[in-house]
Amino acid sequence: xxxxxxxxxxxxxxLGATGLRTRPLRVVLSALGxxxxxxxxxxVVGISSSSRAELDRTLNRLGTNLLTARPGKDLTTGTPAKxxxxxxxxxxxxxxxxxxxxxxxxxxxxYRNDHVARGETGGIEVLAADLTLLxxxxxxxxxxxxxxxxxxxYPGVVLGAVAQQxxxxxxxxxxxxxxxxxxxxxxxxxxxxxxxxxxFAPELDSAALVGWESAKTYLKFDGHPTTxxxxxxxxxxxxxxxxxxxxxxxEKPSQVAISRPSDALxxxxxxxxxxxxxxxxxxxxxxxxxxxxxxxxxxxxTLERRPEIGLRRALGATRGQIRAQFLSExxxxxxxxxxxxxxxxxxxxxxxxxxxxWPTVVPVWATLGALGTTLLIGVAAGLYPAIKAxxxxxxxxxxxx
Numbered sequence: 001x002x003x004x005x006x007x008x009x010x011x012x013x014x015l016g017a018t019g020l021r022t023r024p025l026r027v028v029l030s031a032l033g034x035x036x037x038x039x040x041x042x043x044v045v046g047i048s049s050s051s052r053a054e055l056d057r058t059l060n061r062l063g064t065n066l067l068t069a070r071p072g073k074d075l076t077t078g079t080p081a082k083x084x085x086x087x088x089x090x091x092x093x094x095x096x097x098x099x100x101x102x103x104x105x106x107x108x109x110x111y112r113n114d115h116v117a118r119g120e121t122g123g124i125e126v127l128a129a130d131l132t133l134l135x136x137x138x139x140x141x142x143x144x145x146x147x148x149x150x151x152x153x154y155p156g157v158v159l160g161a162v163a164q165q166x167x168x169x170x171x172x173x174x175x176x177x178x179x180x181x182x183x184x185x186x187x188x189x190x191x192x193x194x195x196x197x198x199x200f201a202p203e204l205d206s207a208a209l210v211g212w213e214s215a216k217t218y219l220k221f222d223g224h225p226t227t228x229x230x231x232x233x234x235x236x237x238x239x240x241x242x243x244x245x246x247x248x249x250x251e252k253p254s255q256v257a258i259s260r261p262s263d264a265l266x267x268x269x270x271x272x273x274x275x276x277x278x279x280x281x282x283x284x285x286x287x288x289x290x291x292x293x294x295x296x297x298x299x300x301x302t303l304e305r306r307p308e309i310g311l312r313r314a315l316g317a318t319r320g321q322i323r324a325q326f327l328s329e330x331x332x333x334x335x336x337x338x339x340x341x342x343x344x345x346x347x348x349x350x351x352x353x354x355x356x357x358w359p360t361v362v363p364v365w366a367t368l369g370a371l372g373t374t375l376l377i378g379v380a381a382g383l384y385p386a387i388k389a390x391x392x393x394x395x396x397x398x399x400x401x
Contacts (some may be wrong), residue, residue: 038341330382
Protein backbone atom coordinates (compact mmCIF):
# COMPACT_ATOMS: atom_id res chain seq x y z
CA UNK A 1 0.00 0.00 0.00
CA UNK A 2 1.11 3.51 -0.73
CA UNK A 3 1.96 5.52 2.34
CA UNK A 4 0.91 9.21 2.43
CA UNK A 5 3.79 11.66 2.48
CA UNK A 6 4.40 13.36 5.77
CA UNK A 7 4.35 17.11 6.04
CA UNK A 8 7.40 18.55 7.73
CA UNK A 9 7.06 21.51 10.12
CA UNK A 10 8.49 23.73 7.37
CA UNK A 11 5.80 22.47 4.95
CA UNK A 12 3.09 23.17 7.51
CA UNK A 13 4.48 26.64 8.08
CA UNK A 14 4.44 27.42 4.36
CA LEU A 15 0.91 26.06 3.99
CA GLY A 16 -0.33 28.11 6.93
CA ALA A 17 1.38 31.27 5.73
CA THR A 18 -0.06 30.81 2.24
CA GLY A 19 -3.56 30.53 3.66
CA LEU A 20 -3.10 33.73 5.67
CA ARG A 21 -1.60 35.73 2.81
CA THR A 22 -4.67 35.23 0.68
CA ARG A 23 -6.84 37.16 3.16
CA PRO A 24 -4.57 39.89 4.61
CA LEU A 25 -7.25 42.30 5.89
CA ARG A 26 -9.17 39.59 7.70
CA VAL A 27 -5.95 38.28 9.19
CA VAL A 28 -4.90 41.69 10.45
CA LEU A 29 -8.28 42.38 12.07
CA SER A 30 -8.36 38.95 13.74
CA ALA A 31 -4.79 39.25 15.00
CA LEU A 32 -5.56 42.74 16.30
CA GLY A 33 -8.06 41.36 18.82
CA UNK A 34 -5.44 39.05 20.30
CA UNK A 35 -2.80 41.80 20.17
CA UNK A 36 -4.98 44.20 22.16
CA UNK A 37 -5.60 41.63 24.88
CA UNK A 38 -1.93 40.64 25.15
CA UNK A 39 -0.79 44.27 25.07
CA UNK A 40 -3.19 45.21 27.86
CA UNK A 41 -2.06 42.32 30.05
CA UNK A 42 1.64 43.00 29.51
CA UNK A 43 1.19 46.74 30.05
CA VAL A 44 -0.60 46.17 33.38
CA VAL A 45 1.99 43.69 34.61
CA GLY A 46 4.89 45.80 33.35
CA ILE A 47 3.66 49.07 34.85
CA SER A 48 2.97 47.34 38.17
CA SER A 49 6.45 45.79 38.16
CA SER A 50 8.03 49.13 37.25
CA SER A 51 6.17 50.77 40.11
CA ARG A 52 7.50 48.15 42.52
CA ALA A 53 11.01 48.64 41.18
CA GLU A 54 10.69 52.39 41.78
CA LEU A 55 9.49 51.73 45.33
CA ASP A 56 12.48 49.46 45.97
CA ARG A 57 14.80 52.11 44.56
CA THR A 58 13.19 54.77 46.75
CA LEU A 59 13.47 52.60 49.86
CA ASN A 60 17.10 51.82 49.11
CA ARG A 61 17.85 55.52 48.66
CA LEU A 62 15.87 56.85 51.63
CA GLY A 63 16.05 53.86 53.93
CA THR A 64 13.31 52.23 55.98
CA ASN A 65 14.64 53.42 59.33
CA LEU A 66 12.55 56.60 59.61
CA LEU A 67 9.95 56.74 62.39
CA THR A 68 7.46 59.47 63.25
CA ALA A 69 5.69 60.29 66.50
CA ARG A 70 2.54 62.41 66.61
CA PRO A 71 0.16 63.33 69.39
CA GLY A 72 -3.00 61.27 69.62
CA LYS A 73 -6.14 62.19 71.53
CA ASP A 74 -6.64 62.72 75.21
CA LEU A 75 -8.99 59.87 76.07
CA THR A 76 -10.41 61.66 79.10
CA THR A 77 -11.36 64.91 77.39
CA GLY A 78 -11.50 63.83 73.73
CA THR A 79 -9.32 66.78 72.74
CA PRO A 80 -6.07 66.48 70.75
CA ALA A 81 -3.12 65.71 73.01
CA LYS A 82 0.13 67.68 72.99
CA UNK A 83 3.73 66.59 72.92
CA UNK A 84 6.04 68.27 75.43
CA UNK A 85 8.34 70.96 74.01
CA UNK A 86 11.40 68.90 74.92
CA UNK A 87 10.17 65.79 73.03
CA UNK A 88 12.74 66.06 70.23
CA UNK A 89 15.63 66.45 72.65
CA UNK A 90 14.47 63.42 74.65
CA UNK A 91 14.23 61.30 71.49
CA UNK A 92 17.81 62.29 70.61
CA UNK A 93 19.00 60.63 73.82
CA UNK A 94 17.89 57.16 72.67
CA UNK A 95 21.10 55.29 71.83
CA UNK A 96 20.28 53.91 68.34
CA UNK A 97 18.75 57.21 67.16
CA UNK A 98 20.98 58.77 64.51
CA UNK A 99 19.13 62.05 64.06
CA UNK A 100 15.85 63.65 65.08
CA UNK A 101 13.89 66.64 63.86
CA UNK A 102 10.41 67.99 64.37
CA UNK A 103 7.73 70.30 63.05
CA UNK A 104 5.03 72.18 64.91
CA UNK A 105 1.70 73.32 63.53
CA UNK A 106 1.08 77.07 63.58
CA UNK A 107 -2.36 78.66 63.42
CA UNK A 108 -1.48 80.99 60.58
CA UNK A 109 -2.11 81.28 56.87
CA UNK A 110 0.23 82.13 54.02
CA TYR A 111 -0.66 84.16 50.94
CA ARG A 112 1.20 85.38 47.88
CA ASN A 113 0.63 88.95 49.03
CA ASP A 114 -1.46 90.95 51.45
CA HIS A 115 -4.21 91.57 48.88
CA VAL A 116 -5.36 87.95 48.64
CA ALA A 117 -8.69 87.14 50.33
CA ARG A 118 -8.28 85.52 53.75
CA GLY A 119 -9.95 82.22 52.82
CA GLU A 120 -7.82 81.53 49.75
CA THR A 121 -4.94 79.76 51.45
CA GLY A 122 -4.51 77.06 48.82
CA GLY A 123 -4.41 74.40 51.54
CA ILE A 124 -0.89 75.38 52.59
CA GLU A 125 -0.02 74.54 56.19
CA VAL A 126 2.39 76.68 58.17
CA LEU A 127 4.89 74.65 60.20
CA ALA A 128 7.70 75.53 62.54
CA ALA A 129 10.76 73.42 61.73
CA ASP A 130 14.00 72.82 63.55
CA LEU A 131 17.36 72.90 61.82
CA THR A 132 17.87 69.10 61.75
CA LEU A 133 14.62 68.33 59.92
CA LEU A 134 16.15 68.36 56.42
CA UNK A 135 18.81 65.81 57.30
CA UNK A 136 16.42 63.58 59.23
CA UNK A 137 13.79 63.16 56.49
CA UNK A 138 16.47 63.03 53.74
CA UNK A 139 14.89 65.96 51.93
CA UNK A 140 16.72 67.91 49.24
CA UNK A 141 16.49 71.51 48.14
CA UNK A 142 15.34 72.35 44.64
CA UNK A 143 16.79 75.80 45.01
CA UNK A 144 17.91 78.20 47.71
CA UNK A 145 19.09 77.23 51.19
CA UNK A 146 17.70 75.54 54.25
CA UNK A 147 17.03 77.35 57.49
CA UNK A 148 20.15 78.14 59.52
CA UNK A 149 20.88 79.84 62.81
CA UNK A 150 20.35 83.24 61.24
CA UNK A 151 17.26 82.69 59.11
CA UNK A 152 15.61 80.51 61.77
CA UNK A 153 15.30 83.56 64.05
CA TYR A 154 14.10 86.03 61.42
CA PRO A 155 11.24 86.04 58.89
CA GLY A 156 12.58 83.49 56.42
CA VAL A 157 10.53 80.63 54.99
CA VAL A 158 11.25 77.47 53.01
CA LEU A 159 8.39 76.26 50.81
CA GLY A 160 7.46 72.71 49.94
CA ALA A 161 7.30 71.76 46.26
CA VAL A 162 3.50 71.91 46.12
CA ALA A 163 3.29 75.07 48.20
CA GLN A 164 5.67 76.86 45.83
CA GLN A 165 3.50 75.90 42.86
CA UNK A 166 0.29 77.00 44.56
CA UNK A 167 1.79 80.37 45.45
CA UNK A 168 3.22 80.66 41.92
CA UNK A 169 6.59 81.87 43.18
CA UNK A 170 10.10 81.51 41.67
CA UNK A 171 12.00 78.34 42.38
CA UNK A 172 12.52 76.49 39.12
CA UNK A 173 14.47 73.28 38.92
CA UNK A 174 18.08 73.69 37.92
CA UNK A 175 18.38 77.35 38.88
CA UNK A 176 19.49 79.23 41.92
CA UNK A 177 16.56 81.57 41.57
CA UNK A 178 14.54 81.91 44.71
CA UNK A 179 13.05 84.96 46.19
CA UNK A 180 10.00 87.01 46.63
CA UNK A 181 8.07 87.48 49.79
CA UNK A 182 4.91 85.91 51.15
CA UNK A 183 2.36 87.31 53.54
CA UNK A 184 2.52 84.81 56.40
CA UNK A 185 0.55 85.29 59.60
CA UNK A 186 0.38 89.02 59.03
CA UNK A 187 4.16 89.31 58.57
CA UNK A 188 6.21 89.55 55.38
CA UNK A 189 8.47 86.48 55.11
CA UNK A 190 11.29 86.17 52.60
CA UNK A 191 11.42 82.90 50.66
CA UNK A 192 14.91 81.47 51.19
CA UNK A 193 14.46 78.00 49.68
CA UNK A 194 12.19 75.51 47.92
CA UNK A 195 12.20 71.78 48.65
CA UNK A 196 12.00 68.89 46.24
CA UNK A 197 9.12 66.47 46.90
CA UNK A 198 9.71 64.47 50.09
CA UNK A 199 8.52 60.86 49.60
CA PHE A 200 8.58 59.87 53.29
CA ALA A 201 7.04 63.12 54.53
CA PRO A 202 4.53 64.23 51.86
CA GLU A 203 2.93 66.60 54.36
CA LEU A 204 5.98 68.84 53.91
CA ASP A 205 5.28 69.25 50.20
CA SER A 206 2.29 71.51 50.85
CA ALA A 207 3.79 73.34 53.81
CA ALA A 208 5.53 76.64 54.50
CA LEU A 209 8.39 75.97 56.93
CA VAL A 210 9.67 78.69 59.24
CA GLY A 211 12.31 78.63 61.95
CA TRP A 212 11.38 77.54 65.46
CA GLU A 213 12.44 80.79 67.11
CA SER A 214 10.95 82.88 64.32
CA ALA A 215 7.62 81.14 64.83
CA LYS A 216 7.69 81.94 68.54
CA THR A 217 8.64 85.56 67.94
CA TYR A 218 6.36 86.51 65.06
CA LEU A 219 3.60 83.88 64.90
CA LYS A 220 2.75 83.12 68.55
CA PHE A 221 3.92 79.52 68.31
CA ASP A 222 3.59 77.66 71.63
CA GLY A 223 6.70 75.47 71.09
CA HIS A 224 4.89 72.11 71.15
CA PRO A 225 5.95 69.83 68.27
CA THR A 226 3.18 68.11 66.35
CA THR A 227 5.42 65.63 64.49
CA UNK A 228 8.77 64.23 65.59
CA UNK A 229 10.86 62.53 62.90
CA UNK A 230 13.77 60.29 63.84
CA UNK A 231 16.31 58.07 62.11
CA UNK A 232 17.60 54.96 63.83
CA UNK A 233 20.19 52.35 62.99
CA UNK A 234 18.67 49.79 60.63
CA UNK A 235 18.75 46.87 63.07
CA UNK A 236 17.21 48.78 65.96
CA UNK A 237 14.05 50.15 64.35
CA UNK A 238 11.68 47.85 66.22
CA UNK A 239 13.50 48.34 69.52
CA UNK A 240 13.33 52.13 69.23
CA UNK A 241 9.71 51.94 68.19
CA UNK A 242 8.83 50.01 71.33
CA UNK A 243 10.22 52.72 73.64
CA UNK A 244 9.39 55.77 71.55
CA UNK A 245 6.01 56.52 73.12
CA UNK A 246 7.38 56.51 76.66
CA UNK A 247 10.31 58.66 75.58
CA UNK A 248 8.37 61.28 73.66
CA UNK A 249 5.67 61.70 76.31
CA UNK A 250 6.65 59.94 79.55
CA GLU A 251 3.51 61.07 81.39
CA LYS A 252 1.05 59.88 78.72
CA PRO A 253 2.75 57.39 76.40
CA SER A 254 -0.60 56.00 75.22
CA GLN A 255 -1.38 59.36 73.63
CA VAL A 256 1.49 59.09 71.14
CA ALA A 257 0.83 57.75 67.63
CA ILE A 258 3.91 56.11 66.09
CA SER A 259 4.26 55.24 62.42
CA ARG A 260 6.83 54.16 59.90
CA PRO A 261 6.49 56.13 56.63
CA SER A 262 8.04 53.39 54.50
CA ASP A 263 5.13 51.12 55.53
CA ALA A 264 2.72 53.71 54.17
CA LEU A 265 4.50 53.66 50.79
CA UNK A 266 4.32 49.86 50.66
CA UNK A 267 0.64 49.93 51.64
CA UNK A 268 -0.06 52.48 48.93
CA UNK A 269 1.50 50.16 46.37
CA UNK A 270 -0.53 47.23 47.72
CA UNK A 271 -3.77 49.12 47.11
CA UNK A 272 -2.96 49.06 43.41
CA UNK A 273 -3.38 45.26 43.40
CA UNK A 274 -7.19 45.44 43.21
CA UNK A 275 -7.05 47.94 40.36
CA UNK A 276 -4.47 45.83 38.55
CA UNK A 277 -6.73 42.80 38.98
CA UNK A 278 -9.60 44.67 37.36
CA UNK A 279 -7.43 45.71 34.43
CA UNK A 280 -6.15 42.17 33.99
CA UNK A 281 -9.77 40.96 33.96
CA UNK A 282 -10.63 43.42 31.19
CA UNK A 283 -7.53 42.34 29.29
CA UNK A 284 -8.61 38.71 29.61
CA UNK A 285 -12.00 39.61 28.14
CA UNK A 286 -10.26 41.35 25.24
CA UNK A 287 -8.12 38.25 24.75
CA UNK A 288 -11.21 36.04 24.76
CA UNK A 289 -12.82 38.25 22.14
CA UNK A 290 -9.65 37.96 20.08
CA UNK A 291 -9.81 34.16 20.33
CA UNK A 292 -13.43 34.20 19.16
CA UNK A 293 -12.32 36.37 16.23
CA UNK A 294 -9.70 33.80 15.25
CA UNK A 295 -12.25 30.98 15.49
CA UNK A 296 -14.66 32.96 13.34
CA UNK A 297 -11.96 33.61 10.75
CA UNK A 298 -11.03 29.94 10.57
CA UNK A 299 -14.65 28.77 10.29
CA UNK A 300 -15.31 31.21 7.45
CA UNK A 301 -12.05 30.16 5.83
CA THR A 302 -13.16 26.53 6.01
CA LEU A 303 -16.46 27.32 4.30
CA GLU A 304 -14.82 29.42 1.59
CA ARG A 305 -12.11 26.89 0.81
CA ARG A 306 -14.19 23.73 0.46
CA PRO A 307 -13.15 23.27 -3.18
CA GLU A 308 -9.50 23.61 -2.17
CA ILE A 309 -9.99 21.03 0.57
CA GLY A 310 -11.72 18.65 -1.85
CA LEU A 311 -8.96 19.03 -4.41
CA ARG A 312 -6.25 18.34 -1.86
CA ARG A 313 -8.12 15.30 -0.58
CA ALA A 314 -8.54 14.03 -4.15
CA LEU A 315 -4.79 14.42 -4.70
CA GLY A 316 -4.05 12.28 -1.67
CA ALA A 317 -3.99 14.57 1.35
CA THR A 318 -5.11 12.76 4.49
CA ARG A 319 -7.56 14.00 7.06
CA GLY A 320 -4.66 14.54 9.46
CA GLN A 321 -2.83 16.71 6.96
CA ILE A 322 -5.94 18.85 6.41
CA ARG A 323 -6.33 19.22 10.19
CA ALA A 324 -2.67 20.15 10.54
CA GLN A 325 -2.93 22.73 7.76
CA PHE A 326 -5.84 24.62 9.29
CA LEU A 327 -4.45 24.26 12.79
CA SER A 328 -1.12 25.73 11.66
CA GLU A 329 -2.99 28.70 10.15
CA UNK A 330 -4.74 29.32 13.46
CA UNK A 331 -1.44 29.04 15.35
CA UNK A 332 0.32 31.43 13.00
CA UNK A 333 -2.57 33.88 13.25
CA UNK A 334 -2.54 33.84 17.05
CA UNK A 335 1.28 33.98 17.16
CA UNK A 336 1.17 37.05 14.92
CA UNK A 337 -1.27 38.71 17.31
CA UNK A 338 0.73 37.62 20.36
CA UNK A 339 4.03 38.97 19.02
CA UNK A 340 2.41 42.28 18.07
CA UNK A 341 0.69 42.50 21.45
CA UNK A 342 3.91 41.76 23.33
CA UNK A 343 5.72 44.48 21.41
CA UNK A 344 2.87 46.96 21.92
CA UNK A 345 2.49 46.17 25.63
CA UNK A 346 6.22 46.48 26.28
CA UNK A 347 6.29 49.80 24.42
CA UNK A 348 3.36 51.17 26.44
CA UNK A 349 5.05 50.09 29.69
CA UNK A 350 8.36 51.68 28.65
CA UNK A 351 6.73 54.97 27.66
CA UNK A 352 4.72 55.22 30.88
CA UNK A 353 7.66 54.26 33.10
CA UNK A 354 9.86 56.80 31.34
CA UNK A 355 7.27 59.54 31.78
CA UNK A 356 7.19 58.79 35.51
CA UNK A 357 11.02 58.52 35.73
CA TRP A 358 10.72 54.87 36.79
CA PRO A 359 12.94 51.97 35.76
CA THR A 360 11.26 49.98 32.98
CA VAL A 361 10.58 46.40 34.08
CA VAL A 362 8.74 43.92 31.87
CA PRO A 363 9.02 40.49 33.54
CA VAL A 364 10.27 37.71 31.27
CA TRP A 365 7.72 35.32 32.73
CA ALA A 366 4.92 37.68 31.72
CA THR A 367 6.17 37.90 28.12
CA LEU A 368 6.65 34.13 27.82
CA GLY A 369 3.28 33.54 29.49
CA ALA A 370 1.58 35.92 27.07
CA LEU A 371 3.08 34.18 24.05
CA GLY A 372 2.18 30.78 25.47
CA THR A 373 -1.38 31.96 26.06
CA THR A 374 -1.73 33.07 22.45
CA LEU A 375 -0.63 29.64 21.23
CA LEU A 376 -3.23 27.98 23.46
CA ILE A 377 -5.84 30.37 22.09
CA GLY A 378 -4.75 29.45 18.57
CA VAL A 379 -5.13 25.75 19.28
CA ALA A 380 -8.53 26.23 20.95
CA ALA A 381 -9.81 28.55 18.21
CA GLY A 382 -8.53 26.49 15.31
CA LEU A 383 -9.29 22.97 16.52
CA TYR A 384 -12.98 22.86 15.62
CA PRO A 385 -12.57 24.41 12.13
CA ALA A 386 -9.62 22.07 11.46
CA ILE A 387 -11.63 18.99 12.44
CA LYS A 388 -14.60 20.19 10.42
CA ALA A 389 -12.43 20.73 7.35
CA UNK A 390 -10.82 17.28 7.68
CA UNK A 391 -14.20 15.53 7.74
CA UNK A 392 -15.26 16.89 4.34
CA UNK A 393 -15.46 14.13 1.72
CA UNK A 394 -13.62 14.93 -1.51
CA UNK A 395 -16.73 14.55 -3.67
CA UNK A 396 -18.82 16.73 -1.34
CA UNK A 397 -16.17 19.42 -1.18
CA UNK A 398 -15.57 19.45 -4.96
CA UNK A 399 -19.31 19.66 -5.61
CA UNK A 400 -19.58 22.89 -3.63
CA UNK A 401 -20.09 25.87 -5.99
